[in-house]
Amino acid sequence: MGTLTKLTAQGAAARPLLAGKTAARAATTAPGWSLRVTRALGGEDVVDVLTRQHRQIKLGFLRAALPGPWRRRNFERLMRLLAVHEAAEEAHVHPAARRALRHGRELAARRRTEEKEAKRLLIGLWHTGPGGAGYLRRLNEARRAITRHAAREEREEFRALRRAVSAARLRMLGAEVKLTQVYAPTRPHRWVNNEATNKLAAPLLGPVDRARDAMRHRAAS
Ligand SMILES: [Fe+2]
Ligand SMILES: [Fe+2]
Numbered sequence: 534m535g536t537l538t539k540l541t542a543q544g545a546a547a548r549p550l551l552a553g554k555t556a557a558r559a560a561t562t563a564p565g566w567s568l569r570v571t572r573a574l575g576g577e578d579v580v581d582v583l584t585r586q587h588r589q590i591k592l593g594f595l596r597a598a599l600p601g602p603w604r605r606r607n608f609e610r611l612m613r614l615l616a617v618h619e620a621a622e623e624a625h626v627h628p629a630a631r632r633a634l635r636h637g638r639e640l641a642a643r644r645r646t647e648e649k650e651a652k653r654l655l656i657g658l659w660h661t662g663p664g665g666a667g668y669l670r671r672l673n674e675a676r677r678a679i680t681r682h683a684a685r686e687e688r689e690e691f692r693a694l695r696r697a698v699s700a701a702r703l704r705m706l707g708a709e710v711k712l713t714q715v716y717a718p719t720r721p722h723r724w725v726n727n728e729a730t731n732k733l734a735a736p737l738l739g740p741v742d743r744a745r746d747a748m749r750h751r752a753a754s
Contacts, residue, residue, distance in 0.1 A: 578703035594676040620717035621710040624731035647682040655721040
């Protein structure tokens, strides 16, 4: 994981001024072992992985709004998906955009501002919970903010990454995103909102969140 990240960073550092078509021409030749790791994780590129998760998130909001005994389970699944999705974007995708795209710094800063606002709404929603007063209003508010944010990511950031970054590196980023999501926190944490805090704190917070999830499920069953 760390080595994959370092390889990605080294690749970016070796061509700091590349953007657009220039970077597209400078396709990275990943070493054999990292290609094997990438293939073992499905070989999907990062844009495909995250775009699929955007669709799952939209569906998750609809499911979490349904009344009935499955509402809590659907709500928790949505929170978990949102938490691991944003953790991986903050740790890998926005930093890659910042390094590889011509206006990547401004672009990544805008996405992070939206993510901070979304996290504020999700923390409120998490504390309200599916049984609390105002749940549907808060759920809808978070849905609107996150749907807008996801559309901007796809339109402005993902498309540009596809043009500027080699296919091999996009697949490596896809593998890094999947690995990060294995141990990422499963609920929103206000101060875990950038590359450094995600890479440093997430491996500690993730297991704590997962242990709390398991305890809650045991208590509920
Ligand atoms: Fe995001
Ligand atoms: Fe996203």
